[in-house]
Amino acid sequence: MICFLSILHVGGHIYNYNRFVDVNKEHNTLAAALKNLYLQSTNSILNPITNYQVVNVGEMLRTTAGITGVILSVCLILMFSSSTMLMRRSFYELFWFTHHLFIVFFICLAVHGIQGLIKSQTNVKQHDPVVCAPIYTSWTNSQCPVFPTFSGSSSTSWIWLLIPVVLYIIERIIRLVRSLQHVEIQQVTKHASNVFEIRFKKSNMKPLPGQYIYIKCFAIAKLEWHPFTVTSSPEEDFISVHIRSCGNWTKQLAERLKNYPQDIPNISVDGPYGAPADDCFNYDSVILVGAGIGVTPYAAILKHIRSIQTPNARLVRVYFYWICNTTDAFEWFGDLLQQLEHEINRPNFLIYKIFLTKWSLNEAKAVVRNHDDTRDLWTGLQQKTYYGRPNFDQDFSLIKDESQQNSDIGVFVCGPKQLANQLQRLCIKHNRNEKNINFYLNKENF
The missing domain is CATH 3.40.50.80 (Nucleotide-binding domain of ferredoxin-NADP reductase (FNR) module)
Incomplete structure (x- = not known):
């Protein structure tokens, strides 16, 4: 998984010497020749691990790619497992907070290849891989006068992340500005089947039929937004939502609204959004x-x-x-x-x-x-x-x-x-x- 992430996100261009290698042979192969290049020159080192007396996992965790690769894998596993239907229905808060590990994921992804462990050949003109690969036992002859040299490829992951991250930041700023709009609770009505209705005084929001809004109650959770469909029509002079108290958050909200209008909780509304x-x-x-x-x-x-x-x-x-x-x-x-x-x-x-x-x-x-x-x-x-x-x-x-x-x-x-x-x-x-x-x-x- 770590190697896969390195190759996928670093974006370096590597000539695939392995297509000339007979994998059934352990010695006198092109892979062995490339592996031992570090004995000829430090500029020819291809393998990032040159000390073969150490444990590879330990050496991997000493590199930027190794550490960030582990973090990437853990974040991906946590986000994927918490996004299942069971987790979303039963533990919505856990799903919501775990899903924001994408911030850590994107940061690690941007720096994953910064160390340049994935290398590309720099002297292709002097050492043509197409000509030299079949005669790897006789390099430094007239056809291949020098050994191949390699250097770390620059990380390009941030280029692929730049546009979606900028769009996300813009969207969050818009949502923040919209959530600051003042909303006034006009009426709270309790219905049967654990359903209660909240009517807001219509302000700048003009939801169309079928759209929904996000509601946040600061007294319950300062960071949680929950979506609810608007049940009022554009012709009415209020905005209403009908909420069934079936989860932790909705039950607490119903409890907070019991004492309305004597006790009015601080509520923010963001929307409307299309559906x-x-x-x-x-x-x-x-x-x-x-x-x-x-x-x-x-x-x-x-x-x-x-x-x-x-x-x-x-x-x-x-x-x-x-x-x-x-x-x-x-x-x-x-x-x-x-x-x-x-x-x-x-x-x-x-x-x-x-x-x-x-x-x-x-x-x-x-x-x-x-x-x-x-x-x-x-x-x-x-x-x-x-x-x-x-x-x-x-x-x-x-x-x-x-x-x-x-x-x-x-x-x-x-x-x-x-x-x-x-x-x-x-x-x-x-x-x-x-x-x-x-x-x-x-x-x-x-």
């Missing part, structure tokens, strides 16, 4: 699929569609799927759907299906008793809640039949990986059709 849901209005039809709290990216989108109910808008139909495992989750988002049900006046523009995957015996009895009600028992909507999981394969076929020729349909999903994989397979399957209707999958990732 896959930004492209929602660039399709003829869209399928929005949210699982649990994964419905938040579509809150702002569903609010915003009230302002695009004009016939000249490209988006002609929205299919919304919400998959929940508890009726408590219907509380805050059900109110929004009721508003949309009353306000949207375009027939068949918004088609929504809500699925409940788990229910108790009492809940099942309540459904039977209220079966004939005009509105759903849990959401208050005209569209009744479905029980079980959606049959996306069947629904994709129906959506394909309802769509016009040459339509582009965007499929947006925020939920478990298994759900995204299922929708990806269905997009590929249903793209093979005579009407030239294409399904495009967009997965929320953060």
Whole structure:
């Protein structure tokens, strides 16, 4: 690994004498001739280790390339292992801090080849490798009058690192400036299913539907930023996020906000940032699929569609799927759907299906008793809640039949990986059709 990093990052040009060597011979080979060049002249030393009585590992650790190579390998192993799904989900702080070892990695990478251990030949004209390599036993003849000499190649790693490092520094400065903007908490609301809503007074930030912002609470951690999708639409006079308290940081934030407005924690906001849901209005039809709290990216989108109910808008139909495992989750988002049900006046523009995957015996009895009600028992909507999981394969076929020729349909999903994989397979399957209707999958990732 250390040798590989040296060759890869030092960037020296070395003539590959080894292609002339018979590796099955230990003596009287070109490799042996090159190895013993240090006996002829100090300018001909090729091997950085000339004392063969020492342990090579110890000698390696006395060099810049050896020390930085070990540090590079350790940093890479730590960053890679802490970036796994298990570590990110269970120990986010460990992942976040370990990931910043890239600073140490880049510094070591820049100085890794500064000692010039990887050498290149300097007297190619006097000692042509193509001519002299086959006659290595008779150097200093008329064809090869001198021995080959070598010098350390200069390190060029910093050249490859310069542009990305400069861009990163600029990006960090921009984020720092944006994070200093004053934000004022306007309202804190606690919802069911451990979900709480924070409303900020709208200032210079103007997030588009589907975008997200970073939030930092100084009382919890001064260096940690956590991303949350904006659930308010551009038309509203506030910026809102819905957060489910399921981890250490979110639970502490919920605890800090319990005493609002008497005790207001110091919070910074950075953003907004683009997300896959930004492209929602660039399709003829869209399928929005949210699982649990994964419905938040579509809150702002569903609010915003009230302002695009004009016939000249490209988006002609929205299919919304919400998959929940508890009726408590219907509380805050059900109110929004009721508003949309009353306000949207375009027939068949918004088609929504809500699925409940788990229910108790009492809940099942309540459904039977209220079966004939005009509105759903849990959401208050005209569209009744479905029980079980959606049959996306069947629904994709129906959506394909309802769509016009040459339509582009965007499929947006925020939920478990298994759900995204299922929708990806269905997009590929249903793209093979005579009407030239294409399904495009967009997965929320953060």
